[in-house]
Structure formats: C-alpha cells, structure tokens
Amino acid sequence: MSKIAIVVGSLRAESFNHRVAEALTRLPAGQGHDFTFADIGSLPLYDQDDDADQADSVKALKALIADSDGVIFLTPEYNRSMPGVLKNAIDHASRPYGQSAWSGKPAGVLGVSVGAIGTALAQQHLRNVLAYLHMPTLGQPEVFLQWKDGLVTEEGTIGESSAAFLDGWLQAFLALVETHGG
Template identity: 70%
Template sequence: MSQTKIAVVVGSLRRDSFNKTLAGALAKLAPADVTLVPVEIGDLPLYNQDDDANQAPSVKRLKAEIAAAQGVIFVTPEYNRSIPGVLKNAIDHASRPYGQSVWGGKPAGVIGVSVGAIGTALAQQHLRNILAYLDMPTLGQPEAFVQMKEGLFDADGAIGAASRDFVKGWLDRYLAFVKTHAG
C-alpha cells in the first residue's frame, strides 16, 4: 500500500494558534496510509519579484515540499475578513517565477477555525478565489467553517467528541477527492 503525502499549510504563525492545533488534530485523524506533513511558512522572506531568479533557500524548500505532495490542505485563520498576509506570501512564493508554479493540479482542501460564529467563511472564500486562479481543484463540499468553542479540542489536542465526526467526515471526503485527482 503506497503512502499518500498531503502538505498542510497553516496560515498562522501564532505559537498557540487554534489553526495549528486544528492541523495537528487533522493529522491524528488521518488513516495509516496518509501522512499530513506540516509546511513551514514563517521563515519565508516577503515576496519580491526581483528575487524570482535567485529564490531563497526557504522558498526552494517550500516549493519542493509542495511538489512532493499529492495534495494540499490549507488551514486558515481569518484576519480582517480575509486570509493572513503570511499565507498569501507563501502562495505567491510557490507560484513564482511565472510559469513555474508548484500549485497547479494539486487537489486542495480548505478548512479553518475562528472564535467568530461564521468561523473562517470569508477567508476561505477569498482563498478559494486564489486557488481557482492557481489551477488547484478544490473540494467544494462539505465546507468546514469551524467555530472555536470549549470542547473543540481535547486535552491531547485531538478533536473533541462533539465535533469529531464532522471533522473526520471532512477529512475523509477530502482524501477521497485527492484520490479522484491522482495520476
């Protein structure tokens, strides 16, 4: 049985980020033949087109990690009704120089958690627009706008009992989506 590798890009740098916790919880729910690989984006320089011909080592590493994955899960917070700048910066780096994007064709899943009642709905919509341009087939349903509430995560950082079936269902659906786009 071959191992499926999914890159996980978390759009938050905060040490105690709910979205980092969600990414870790997703990894705990993954089946044995799937590895969710966290992708570091906090060490990337600000994107500058002048650097396209000589990309920083951290940018080359990011591009290699995305290229090696069969799919990408974006776990995004919502900052001012959109995606965080650090996430957009990573997306821009891995899409450049023009014609050398590593995103194209990679099946994407979008999820996020926020304290707000609508979760990260608006950030996810903005991100979906970007992913469409990047030619990333993106799971449409189920949508996962997760609200941070007591009990969402248990003491070990796993998804709590009340939300486990929903989050596991989202992950299972995404992994089936990846398989439909394989090869």
C-alpha cells in the same frame, strides 16, 4: 497512501488553526497518510526581483508542495480575509510565472476562529486564489469552525462533538486527492 502538505496561515504559538491541523492528522481517515507541515514563517516577503534566485526557504516550500499529492490549507480570518503570511507563501510557491508548485494539486480549505461565522470570508478569498492557481478544491462539505472549549482535547485530538464531521471532511478530501492521482 497519500502525501499531504499542510499549510497553516497562522504563526502564533498557540494558533487554533495549527491545533486543529495537528488533530486532523490523528483522525481515523488520516491513518496511513503522510502529513507534513509547511514552514511559511521563515519565508521572506515576496519580491518578484528574487524570482531568479529564490531563498532556500522558498525552494524548500516549493519542493514540499511538488512532492505532495494534495494540500490542506487552514486559515484564520484577519480583517475578513486570509492572513498576509498565507498569501505570501502562496505567491512564493507560484513563482516565477509558469513554475507554480501548486498547479494541479488537490486542495482542502478549512479554518477556525472565535467568531460565529468561523473563517467563511477568508476561505472564500483563498478559494478564489486557488481557482486561479489551477488547484481542484474540495467544495463540500465546507468547514467553518468556531473555536470553543472541547474542539480540540487536551490530548490533541478532535473533540467528540466534531470528530465525525471532521473525519468525514478528511475522507472527502482524501477521495479528491485519490481522484487526481494521489
């Protein structure tokens, strides 16, 4: 089965996106796959001067991505874009130039927010970056979730009204990973 890295663009302790990410790993489509959450909170701010001597936290992120068959990104939407902490992680693992850990890794993008459009604009910005990084990205189905009671149950699973849709999304993502050799 596939090794999937999960990158959540929120550091908040009660992050909606982290809760959805955890619940995704419990869906039927995810059974038998190995999901590992990337630690992006310990990364220093990206500085090109550090490319020759990357921090251990950067090396750990790059190793996780390199060892993964695919990457799921969950992004909140901050000021109509992705959070800086997520862009920082992407920049670190793409550097130095020519040594990107992301290249060729299939990607899935989703996110949740309290707003009615979910994280549509943040996802579009993220997709632009992933295209540049040469990451084949799942186009359909798109997932723009609005946080509501019951989206994630108290037991940490996806709620009944969204479970089939998100399981279908995960199936489609895992099929993309399989197509690319995962």
